[in-house]
Amino acid sequence: MGKIVECAKVDPSSGCTHVIRGTTEEEVLKNAAEHAKQHGIREVTPELKAKVKAAIRDEK
Numbered sequence: 001m002g003k004i005v006e007c008a009k010v011d012p013s014s015g016c017t018h019v020i021r022g023t024t025e026e027e028v029l030k031n032a033a034e035h036a037k038q039h040g041i042r043e044v045t046p047e048l049k050a051k052v053k054a055a056i057r058d059e060k
């Protein structure tokens with residue numbers, strides 16, 4: 001079972017409907033960092049990383 005995180009769950013103000021997937025939490029974090037670039041976020045701060053981690057859930 002994979003892991004997903006909805007971009008809107010991390011940043012509701014973005015209005016982004018992108019869903020980030022990965023097989024592990026680490027992979028989701030890596031893909032989220034990649035996706036963050038589309039929002040002009042070049043560096044994932046520990047604070048942002050914690051927000052992403054908190055929003056990760058199992059894919060149904």
Ligand SMILES: [Zn+2]
Binds near residue numbers: 007008017018035039
């Ligand atoms: Zn997004």
